[in-house]
Amino acid sequence: MTARRLSSGGEIDRSRPLTFTFDGQTIEGFEGDTLASALLASGPRVLGRSFKYRRPRGLYGAGVEEPNISVSFHDAAGAQINLRPTMQPARDGLALRSDNTDPDAAHDRHALIDRFSRFLPAGFYYKTFMWPNWHLFEPKIRAMAGLGTVDSALTGPVAEQVNHWCDTLVIGAGPAGLAAALTLARAGEEVMLIDDGSRPGGSLLWREGRIDGKDGATWLADTLAELNRLRVRVMPRTTAFGIYDHGLVALNQRHDDGTPDTLWRVRPTRTILATGAIDRPLPFDGNDRPGIMSAHAGLTYLRRYAVLPGQRITVACNNSTGAEVAAAMAQAGAEVTLVDARPDAAPVAGVHNRPGRIASTPGRGAVSEVVLEDGSAIACDCVLVSGGFTPTIHLYAQAQGKLGWDADQLAFVPRTEVTGQTPVGAAAGHFTLGATFAHLGSTLGQAPQAEETQPYAITPAWPDPQAKGRIWIDYQHDVTTKDVALAAREGFTSVEHLKRYTTLGMATDQGKTSNIAGLALMGALTGRDIPQVGTTTYRPPFTPVPLASLGGLETEQRMAPLRRLTLEPAHRAAGATFGDYGGWLRPACYGAATEADQPARIQAEAAMARDSVALFDGTPLGKIEVIGPDAAEFLDFIYYNTVSTLKPGRCRYGFILSEAGIVFDDGVLVRQDENRFLVSCSSSHTAGVLALLEEWRQDRFPRAQVHIHNATAETCTLTVTGPRARDVLLAAGVTCDDGLSDEALPHMAMAWGSWQGQGLRVTRVSFTGDRSYEVSIRADQAEALWETLHTEARRLGGGLLGVEALQILRAEKGFIMIGKDTDGLTRPMDLGMTGPLRRKKTEFLGRRSLWQEEAQRPDRKQFVGLEPADGAGILPCGAHGIDTSGARPRSLGHVTSSYHSPTLGRPIALALIERGAERIGEVIEIQHLGQRRRARLTAPCAFDPKGDRLHA
Amino acid sequence: MHIYTCPFCGPRPETEFHFGGEAGNDRPDGDVPAQAWADYLHYRQNPKGAAREIWIHLTCHEVFVMTRDTVTMAAQPGEPIPSDTTDRGDA
Numbered sequence A: 001m002t003a004r005r006l007s008s009g010g011e012i013d014r015s016r017p018l019t020f021t022f023d024g025q026t027i028e029g030f031e032g033d034t035l036a037s038a039l040l041a042s043g044p045r046v047l048g049r050s051f052k053y054r055r056p057r058g059l060y061g062a063g064v065e066e067p068n069i070s071v072s073f074h075d076a077a078g079a080q081i082n083l084r085p086t087m088q089p090a091r092d093g094l095a096l097r098s099d100n101t102d103p104d105a106a107h108d109r110h111a112l113i114d115r116f117s118r119f120l121p122a123g124f125y126y127k128t129f130m131w132p133n134w135h136l137f138e139p140k141i142r143a144m145a146g147l148g149t150v151d152s153a154l155t156g157p158v159a160e161q162v163n164h165w166c167d168t169l170v171i172g173a174g175p176a177g178l179a180a181a182l183t184l185a186r187a188g189e190e191v192m193l194i195d196d197g198s199r200p201g202g203s204l205l206w207r208e209g210r211i212d213g214k215d216g217a218t219w220l221a222d223t224l225a226e227l228n229r230l231r232v233r234v235m236p237r238t239t240a241f242g243i244y245d246h247g248l249v250a251l252n253q254r255h256d257d258g259t260p261d262t263l264w265r266v267r268p269t270r271t272i273l274a275t276g277a278i279d280r281p282l283p284f285d286g287n288d289r290p291g292i293m294s295a296h297a298g299l300t301y302l303r304r305y306a307v308l309p310g311q312r313i314t315v316a317c318n319n320s321t322g323a324e325v326a327a328a329m330a331q332a333g334a335e336v337t338l339v340d341a342r343p344d345a346a347p348v349a350g351v352h353n354r355p356g357r358i359a360s361t362p363g364r365g366a367v368s369e370v371v372l373e374d375g376s377a378i379a380c381d382c383v384l385v386s387g388g389f390t391p392t393i394h395l396y397a398q399a400q401g402k403l404g405w406d407a408d409q410l411a412f413v414p415r416t417e418v419t420g421q422t423p424v425g426a427a428a429g430h431f432t433l434g435a436t437f438a439h440l441g442s443t444l445g446q447a448p449q450a451e452e453t454q455p456y457a458i459t460p461a462w463p464d465p466q467a468k469g470r471i472w473i474d475y476q477h478d479v480t481t482k483d484v485a486l487a488a489r490e491g492f493t494s495v496e497h498l499k500r501y502t503t504l505g506m507a508t509d510q511g512k513t514s515n516i517a518g519l520a521l522m523g524a525l526t527g528r529d530i531p532q533v534g535t536t537t538y539r540p541p542f543t544p545v546p547l548a549s550l551g552g553l554e555t556e557q558r559m560a561p562l563r564r565l566t567l568e569p570a571h572r573a574a575g576a577t578f579g580d581y582g583g584w585l586r587p588a589c590y591g592a593a594t595e596a597d598q599p600a601r602i603q604a605e606a607a608m609a610r611d612s613v614a615l616f617d618g619t620p621l622g623k624i625e626v627i628g629p630d631a632a633e634f635l636d637f638i639y640y641n642t643v644s645t646l647k648p649g650r651c652r653y654g655f656i657l658s659e660a661g662i663v664f665d666d667g668v669l670v671r672q673d674e675n676r677f678l679v680s681c682s683s684s685h686t687a688g689v690l691a692l693l694e695e696w697r698q699d700r701f702p703r704a705q706v707h708i709h710n711a712t713a714e715t716c717t718l719t720v721t722g723p724r725a726r727d728v729l730l731a732a733g734v735t736c737d738d739g740l741s742d743e744a745l746p747h748m749a750m751a752w753g754s755w756q757g758q759g760l761r762v763t764r765v766s767f768t769g770d771r772s773y774e775v776s777i778r779a780d781q782a783e784a785l786w787e788t789l790h791t792e793a794r795r796l797g798g799g800l801l802g803v804e805a806l807q808i809l810r811a812e813k814g815f816i817m818i819g820k821d822t823d824g825l826t827r828p829m830d831l832g833m834t835g836p837l838r839r840k841k842t843e844f845l846g847r848r849s850l851w852q853e854e855a856q857r858p859d860r861k862q863f864v865g866l867e868p869a870d871g872a873g874i875l876p877c878g879a880h881g882i883d884t885s886g887a888r889p890r891s892l893g894h895v896t897s898s899y900h901s902p903t904l905g906r907p908i909a910l911a912l913i914e915r916g917a918e919r920i921g922e923v924i925e926i927q928h929l930g931q932r933r934r935a936r937l938t939a940p941c942a943f944d945p946k947g948d949r950l951h952a
Numbered sequence B: 001m002h003i004y005t006c007p008f009c010g011p012r013p014e015t016e017f018h019f020g021g022e023a024g025n026d027r028p029d030g031d032v033p034a035q036a037w038a039d040y041l042h043y044r045q046n047p048k049g050a051a052r053e054i055w056i057h058l059t060c061h062e063v064f065v066m067t068r069d070t071v072t073m074a075a076q077p078g079e080p081i082p083s084d085t086t087d088r089g090d091a
């Protein structure tokens, strides 16, 4: 144990100790610790394993950039996996598990893989896909991959989502963000200030600086107090992970009490990017060992959490910020050596100054010594490295901002204007308080004053293509300089190819510490400079976002609510078994105590409907009114069939086609009076038909002449069907203006009527082939009518009919269900409806398509009936009719509906079969899952082909 | 999530809208040659940059024309489609 907790200082509350476990080992910390700071202070040095070579790893960072360590735990909200311990508050009682280790981080059984690393070059997976055989490696690789185990059984609480607006969203509450928020809030703007850390302050929480004559901590406290007075919403633990079109910024807010994260969708007028910068590693042999840490992470652990990361610390840097780190470590009691790569670096008091660069770290496991390029060695238990700052410009780049290379600061910085977005501070390439506030003053017109410290100065320290040893570029994905060199040799020199071939920057840290070094090396290998190599595309999310947060409340019923029937209580009382039919919860059948009872009940209901009478809830059937002087002309255009010749009070069955000539929907059209039609459409298709009607009405017809109104939800439609249907209506007391005689109300007619003083509409159409009446009544009156009809039906030996039995009845008659008996290629002629195409005079939707070569082909799949010709049971739905005359069987089409008919006492089926209409009577082979059957092609209608029962 | 502006309702989230096709793709009525019909049915300009499109606002059913930039995704406010000028109405 080399790191230790200091007795004073930091944000931690020493009066509130806490403990948790890591891979079974007890870790002690304090309130205010992150999991990482507590682990650093009292835990093992090896906290994880690298993804590919299973190298032992310790903490590198202190924030979102952490590439090495991820952990999982369970809490009240469920399995929390693949978490950066640097971003999680320490909580008493947690049981942490290191990700991707077996059995634990300290004793990983796959650690030997590192010895064979030369057999696992970049592109290893791609190469094994080709040769010798990917499947030899797949099980092992899959078992070792992954970061944590998803608890798939857990449903858990769902996360909240918030939509929000503000004038300005300031992302990053460091000095630049705080100053920007203050300026804009003082000017009266509604400002939202967010930060991904546990508290606002940014670098003020760990770096020195004086602002407006105050020390950083005092200025921070004063600024937060004023922001509070100005009602600025300050949100810590909140990461802006993506910027999307039309100014949408997505935030993920973490809560430290274990409640699920909250997703915020914010649409600010302006976004200020004060997202700071991330410190890069330095390239040397063995630069991934435990004990090697970012210098600014080390300073963060020291100043925020009072953890001194080592006793003998080497601070290695190529820039001016190493001095503060070295001095702070020495002051806290460590023996410090500063290895500054800048030849002109000023010596720092209180530390050993050793200008130069680290070449290697000898030995195995955690770092114990560094060897400089001049060959001298320094014993140490901790190396703090600073390779220079990389501005965090992900959100700017996501918004299509173009980056430019700043050759003085060795960083990509924003170069072009992005509308509504202002990068400031380190994100804009201003790495000191002085530079930050000078830029802020010129951008926003007002900024604090910083007492200028030394300017930022840096010398290049890019990976050397000639350097010996194993030099890590991407810690998490184990990409070394050798892998980049291999990619260059094999021709993967473009930055996007480099990324995919080596997986550089593709780990969960998205290359926050590694990308720039990788492309600098590729540049050196291919004779290009860094801006010529360019960067890969920045895509959201900036950090991993829990799926629960993205999903929010939109799960199951909240995402796709089932539509419920007005009469659902009545159906329940009658013992209905419910099913989801096109988004509606409808009675499948009645009176089935168990699932095993259902087939018999369905058969009985169908038989009853044929024998006497049945009552069916047809409410979900779409009912759209089309009204106005041009309504008939409009519907002539919409429908395949001619509508304008229909007499008032009469109904007609018809198709709506798409412009491609495909049957889009079918249904009965009622002409209620001269200028008033009722379009009925499939229950699940109402919204689509409505949109189609509106689009053509508004695009092609005078709007004032046609009006469309969706009346589906206004009425309940109760269907009475069967030989005794009229008797039920009469007994129930349903009356029509001219009576219910067949003269007054023949098949395919409608009439206005009443029941107990309540108006209703009776439409005599049939989906069963028997005499049927559809009674539509105001929804709030429907239950009483339903009960009365039910009572009268029972008295006549009838009862209730569910959706399943209705399916049998309509299939016996060869009536189609759109989308079941038709598909995306079915034209009306394929269904046997050729009349309108030949006879209709006026233009209609899809007409020209029906004359195209494809629509007129003689070998089209046509709608037919099928009757098993092998004495076996019902044909499987989806089975293929096959042509066995060729060398290989060829599909002729498929079975679309198949049932046992209680009426006929035999199986029936409907199908779409090639040239079906001209092959009626032929026997074809049917194939399903390797089984062969035989069936005879018949007319679609298997029962009462003349339709006598409609009038019986 | 894009924000589109319905001429009737004002700005609303994109999930309330349904794409209706490219504007200006006039329907050729009658027995036009197969090629002309295929052009209408299948061929689109698909411009890079400003695209004129038909959209329908599903909550109010307004059908309108919107100019949307296919590169920047910027969407101009919707314009009512001009068919109203053909209204016979009382005039």
Ligand SMILES: [Zn+2]
Binding pocket: B006, B007, B008, B009, B010, B057, B059, B060, B061, B062
């Ligand atoms: Zn609208």
